[in-house]
Amino acid sequence: MSSKALTASQTEVFLPYMRDVGRCERSLQELNLMWRIIEASAKMNCPQEARAILPTMAATRSSFSLLEKELVQSLVHQKVSHVLTEIGTTAQYVIDIVVRNLFERTADVGFLATDRELCSFVAGLHEERGLIHHRLCEYRNKYTVYDEIILLDTQGHVLAQIDPTTPLEHSADPLLRQTLDSDQYVETFRASDLRPNKRKALIYSRRMHHPDTGAVVGVLCLCFHFEEEMAGIFQSHGDPAQRTNLLLLDDAHQVIASADPNWIPVGVKVPVNLDQSPHLFMYAGREYLVRTFSSAGYQGYPGPKGWLGQAMIPLDVAFSSQSRDLVSGLDPLLLDGLLSHADRFCPPLHDIVVAARHIQRIVWNGQVMTAGQQGDMQKLKTVLEQISETGNRSNELFEHSIHDLYQTVLGSSLLDAEFTAHLLVDLLDRNLYERSDDCRWWALSPELRQALADQPPDAAQRMQTVLDTIHALYTVYTSLFVYDHQGRILAATSEAGQAFVGQFLGESDLAAVRRLASPQHYHVSPFENTPWYGGEPSYVYHAAIRHPEHEDQIVGGIGIVFDSGPELHNMLLSGLGGREHMQALFVNRQGRVLSSTSPDHPAGSTLSLPATQTSLANGQSHARICTHQGEYAIEACSVSNGYREFKTVDGYRDDVIAVVYRHFGEVRQGRGALRSQDCYIEHDSSSQGGLEFATFFCDGNLMALPAECVQEAVSFREVRTTSMGLHAGQVGILGLRDSQSPQGKASFIWVFDLGQLLHGRRSEISSNSQVMILRHGTQALGLLVDELHAVTPFEASALEPSPLALQSQSMLTRQVIKANEGRLLIQAVDADRLFSWLMDGIDPNGAEPTDAPAGDLADDPAVSVVA
Incomplete structure (x- = not known):
């Protein structure tokens, strides 16, 4: 949310688009006029009788005029901030999710480019094109984020590809020379003859080496299904009311993906708002509120150069949504206690509440001062009745206006927490989706399959070499290990993993692996204490390794131990984005904590959540105001909904709830239910x-x-x-x-x-x-x-x-x-x-x-x- 206060001129610009604030302003102006009329009437009709209350009336009028301006300006500012928070959270989500997704692609291309079977084919050691096509398709079946995989020789001749709709023979794209000259991956996003039917293609390429001599023999290209991925992000996290358009921009601020291309098409240049100001921006003759975010990177990967996430909402519809009433349904004690901390979470709200109480006290004092006036003071009595009536109207308007302001402030905080929880659980699903892909793909390694099937004397060493190569590229695991059909571990990576060699897999996990019906299936151990992770809780992903000639025969399996401690904690921290006033946790349906940024809720402990939160359906989110750890807080929960086929159609179920807390201050004794x-x-x-x-x-x-x-x-x-x-x-x-x-x-x-x-x-x-x-x-x-x-x-x-x-x-x-x-x-x-x-x-x-x-x-x- 933007913390930059609006100027008086900006307030005037926004005010016509806020009908409710406009009504409030007119009511305040009418009451202000009434106070002036009452004061003038007293001065003209009964100056002697009213001399005792004239200073109080003057103080009331002066304070009311000042509060009128402050209240209207704060209402406008908070409503603008609420909209900027709403669109800003989604804009940041767009770029963060994209960068985290593409980080995985950089590891994929590095691993696949070293695949011995693929390297042998590109080096010309065999010409089994059908076998290679099948292998590439198997990879695509596991990693469904790719829509094309291409193998080329050093001259640009296409040796194999999997997309039958765009048959290729040769490419002259400069990325080939750039890739051949580099010992790292190359990331390309532009028009390419490798993807002739696309305006721009996102391609990850890496050179391939001869398996025996190490000579450079060709290039592997992984083509990311960019349009499908962005459509999924926009559909899942766009504005259901269709008032906001989400965009992905390049370094020239041109649109490279649009949630609604009929509204803002791909290829146009749009204004950006990188300094998070509440200014208006003009695009195509229409004024917009805009939020723009770059990425802070992920695990050292900065993302494509200059890419930005952006959300744009037209000014004329920005304040038209009907928000839920968050205040009326609250326990009055909770409401009063939370409002007592307004100086911490919204200083302008606190200042207005104090000013309103000051005016109420002035009016109350005026009524007390003139109580019991009798005799021939009929003129003064009429004035006093007007003071009482106008004072009551003023109090009612203050209550209503402060209610609206309170509602807007809490709405922004609830929305921010709820979106953050949604982002966190989505990050988790997307990350763990990659783990399910990894174990299934690595189980197809020809070297691992042959070694387990033949059991040569150097089988363990061969498998160790393959696992070490994989582990060097994928740092999210503490160890990878391979076991035979009886569950005996034959090879493992890392110093800790070496101690696993000779041990046996647990009976329940081994039985689950033996039941896997095809290379598309996998097994995940429950998130609980496991010897493969030092006795701490974690996920271990398993896939069956099948006989190289008889796929229905399982000869063993591979286990990959997810480094859940730091990885889950880093997801939580990155999702919070440096907001120190928030805490975040991953818990299961029973409230067991998987990971946490709160020292009061360590992993393995139990978090008490109401049934309304733990019974949320997959993909649903909910935020509420409550007390937590002796403080008033917002509690937001979002339940995992899977990603692509992961947890949706692959038969795996493991519901995780992301919980976010924002604290406002210690619980205080309220004055009771009466208000x-x-x-x-x-x-x-x-x-x-x-x-x-x-x-x-x-x-x-x-x-x-x-x-x-x-x-x-x-x-x-x-x-x-x-x-x-x-x-x-x-x-x-x-x-x-x-x-x-x-x-x-x-x-x-x-x-x-x-x-x-x-x-x-x-x-x-x-x-x-x-x-x-x-x-x-x-x-x-x-x-x-x-x-x-x-x-x-x-x-x-x-x-x-x-x-x-x-x-x-x-x-x-x-x-x-x-x-x-x-x-x-x-x-x-x-x-x-x-x-x-x-x-x-x-x-x-x-x-x-x-x-x-x-x-x-x-x-x-x-x-x-x-x-």
Whole structure:
């Protein structure tokens, strides 16, 4: 995702294409206008009566104007970032998958070019063209990524090929001379007379040597089925809504593969965006958002020079998709806890939440300040009603807008994690597909087949030489070994493998190899601890070695030990692409960990996953928000679906799930299931009078205090924590401003934690935490609560004694308010009891006072206490 913030002019460009943000902007502008009208009305119609609230109204209007701009710009930025994340992940996937695939081709051509039977034929030692054609076809049957294999002599004469649709006799392609002059493979992508029916061909070539003299005798060409491979990638990982086109580009930024060539054809030049900027790019008269990625290479192989993966989405459809609602269905506690870490995963979201709460506090304070105004202040009352109504509308709009912003941010993170999991499991399937090819092809080695069939005295040495040659080219194995029909290992590579010679294959693996019906079949041992991998878990791929003259007769087999430790771990690391905030694992259906980047989930351990994740069908992916290792996290899973014929039609089944975690921060105690939007208080505007209460949240409960005893609320950040107090509920002191203190004298008050007073446990401090300044006669104190709610009048008939109050005479909540016709109960705090207990040290039970909280502060010569 691009981290570059949008400028104001860029925001204006994108905004017309975001209908939902446009509606939000218009609503914000309407409310902004309402605040201006209310302020102007108060100044003109009742300037004297409104003088106490005019500064608050001015502060509200100013803060609202600033938040309006920040909120709209953040919504636009996050939506643009969401689209760039979506198309960027797929663009990077395209180039990474291609490079990893082509890396295997470089090993293939090096191995096949040394095949003794093929080299003997090219050197002219025999002319059994039918036998060679059969052998090349057998190779193609194993490695289905090739659509043509060609053998040529040093003059370019075609000696053998497998594609009957393009019969060749001679080639004058310069790649032949380049290959003959090189002792490495040559990678060519362009038009070639070797593939006359193709606009461009991707060919891997290597020179071949005389098996006895070592003289250069010809060239082997492996022609990669480029079009088929790219079509498969685009089909599996393209945009189902067809809003985005995926492309593969060459070093001149020309399209060499297109998911939709009718839209962006092969051969055209397109703009690229290598610096991941959120700018718009013009192509064919249409504006696009573009993401472009090069490859970091794979195991030292850089990929074809200059190749790029790219995704392009037109601006006019980029923001038209209907995304899932990720927020409404979440557990409120999980939602609140995750949002408390917004400063870590989305600082703009955090800043907007803080700003919105600041405005809500200003409005709440304005409502508290004017509560209980009576007499001939009818004009002011009308203004106050407008303040209350507009404040409620503002709060609802903030909730909705922040919900949308939160949704977009989480959507980007969920999508990124889900795509990453999909990429990882696809990398695994593609990699292991090559392993199944290798074991079957090497089992066809004439030298191995003859040595096992004849058992000459030097059979072990002959097989050792073949295995060593293979292993030098394929570094993903710890050892290769050959065993006879009884399962006795006769030859093995590597120092560790030498210890296997003379040992016997396990009965279950040997029986499985003996049952293999044809050279197209193979066997893979389960991923579990194996002596062939030092007692650690790994896959061992087996293929039957058959008699050179009687293919139905199995004379032994070959086992290739996959180096699962580093290879699986490297796949995970490469799929994460350096994103340190993510962890990735491969697990099976039972949750057993095959490999992991997390030290808390080592290979062999068990990961607990819900059934919704472990029961996903092959090829399906799912991401969810959860808690993991004591932190809020996104958990994304994707189940293997095979590659080409591997795990699809070849009879092999071994489901692996890629799991990706992104952590956001430690789990925090929520304030309960009640939330502001769940506790809207219905109010009949036609009713007159009533008792006004200031409502707030504390420890998951909606509570109230008489508005007349509440002066205002401030952020808990203004509190100075101290350990001077004797009362368990004291959390610190709060300095009052001159306007808050009697006679304009600066002073300090104690702040008490209402949650601890009520339930004996400290409240969780969050960015929501507020301190209400209460006055009772000449006394004042601060009360820590979780969040402010509203200021609302209630009829006296709505107050009833609390049934819980009978259980203890010392309870601070002796009444409940039945709001919304009794559907919402609000606990009313008894202000007299609260002040008597905290300020005068009088126990409501009548016992002798044990402490006097105000006295500690009053005795301190450094402070002055209001009392």
